[in-house]
Amino acid sequence: MMRTTWIIARKDLRQRIRDRSALIVGILAPLGLAAIFSFVFNPISEFEFSADYVVVDEDGGPAARLFVDQVLGGLAASDDITVEELDTVDAARALVDVELDPFSDMETADAAFVIPAGFSSAVASPDEARLEVLASRGSSTAAGVAVAIAEQFAGEIQTARVAAATAEVLGAEGDRADTGFRALAIPSLASVVDAEATSKILDGTTFYAAGLAIFFLFFTVQFGVNGLLEERHAGTLPRLLAAPIPQAAIIGGKAITAFVLGVVSMVVLVAASTLMFGAEWGNPIGVFLLILAGIFSAIGIMGIVGAFAKTAEQAGLFSSIIAVVLGFLGGTFFPIGQAGGILSQLRFITPHAWFMQGLGDLAGGNVADVLPAVVALVVFGLVCGAASFYGVRKGLSR
């Protein structure tokens, strides 16, 4: 049967090469669009976070110094954040309240932390301890991060208070306030380190190259999976069915055609986007695994359309609708996962999202990290492929 399958696939591939449509849809269109998208959107996607903070310590107590020296001091150690300690609240407010003017050289701050007098005492007592954040209206992201830092510190204070109260109940010796400050000074046993998470975000060029590659892949595999409808339209299907070959060989030939077209299209796109635009796809083995699994899923899904559509024109229309909807939902045009909400979860009903997720995982890890995405894509391919095979066989054996 394999011999016959290859004979049919070779014939189909020869036809595809001659009509050039697969070349246009599979390679030229995604490459051209990736280039345009990359040039247009790269400045946005490559935005890097930076913040300038000021702090006013009117308290000077142990809790206040802990915040200034350890929390803010730690942040200031990075190249992207500056922290300056000021003497007065007015001075801090003056920097934060400045109207943003891109042409002005005036010194500004994104947010100011104000530690009022009595803060440390309040921390050591059951009283409310206040830590104020003055946010600049013009820098919502950096100001939001400042609020998050303050809230994180407030949470740690609460934890220290609970620790001190617990120690007192258990009869521990010593001052309760002192116990609380010592608890507050203990570094977190487990802290969230975001170093890997930032490296999981694909750069703009790679994102658009990958997104458009998987998007157009669903159009490219159509040339194979809709082959049976085209044979029917051309009148050659009866001749194939009357030949002494298993029906599975005919279906297999179409699937192989789709697979070969998909592999060629994706490999050319990966190579071209890497060489021409500097896309960074990641470990080649991981990328290749994702490509194979992605093609498998695309053949399965588009095979369903090919199996149940009545004509090649109808299949083309349905396929286009499905490819566009899945492409948008799967985040091939914009990183829908960062939008949050139900969409960021819903995207995982599409192979596109798993493909992009797999590439992101590969960028921040190793080959093994793509396996969940590969498995998900293979499951898509198996389930949809089984349904389409059933539909095609039923259609052929009327």
Added chain:
Amino acid sequence: MTQRTLECSGLRKVFDDLVAVDDVGFHIDAGETYGLLGPNGAGKTTSISMISGLLMRDGGTVTVGGREMTTTSTDAKALLGLVPQDIAVYPDLTARENLTFFGRLYDMDGKTLKARADEVLEIIGLSDRADDRTEDFSGGMKRRLNIGIGLLHKPALLILDEPTVGVDPQSRNAILESVEHLSREGMAVLYTTHYMEEAERLCDRVGIIDHGQIKAEGTRRELVQMVGQHDRVRLETTGSVDAAVAALDALDGVAKSDGGDGSIELLVIEAGEHLTEILSVVTESGVAVSGVDIDEPNLESVFLHLTGRALRD
């Protein structure tokens, strides 16, 4: 008993509530051309589709060379060559590539396939266009290639489904000559058509099909006799014909005669055998004959008799 190349019986196919084919059966031996004659929509293509394993049947049996035909039986399909009604060639492949592709599906390869492809191209008269893409071919050339693909693997049974529809007279004649040649070489041919002239020229036996049923089957002569049809003879005359008509009525072979104004019309069994005798009787009766017109009954008139409508209705 010798094995039939094709034997089918009780064929039945129902689409929803429509009985497309009902109890169709016939056989074809090697070297025999069997015609399935009927108007469009009579059930010819549905019958052929079941015979060639394209369509599952709701009833009946089909054997090709003693092997049972189903939609999945590759051994029976290997003995069969199909020429579908619609042109079934790939327009973006050359004539030779089309032949080679289908030849490979029949386990042909290498030099054997190349030699046979050349041979077939010669038979269908496309040797000089072998390496041209078929999208540039005329309708007649595509039809000829369509037939060439069907006979490439030298099938025991060649099925041609209305192969001359939309073909120019020259190509049509070439196709009919090819079929006659194949039959002489011992191939069994099943030929469907709604052209009475083709069935009369090519077919050893004819099955007349209408509304999914075989209405009658046999040689042309058997069918004509089956429905009691006679040759119609018209004589152009001068003078009184009454005496001549009375004398003709008494002749053997003359079933009926009528005299009119300047003519005599007769229904005759085998007009060719009795014409000399008829002319003698008429002239001996004092009537001068200025013209003779013989109208032999054909399958068209048989079809009309059997179904009450013409083939092209």
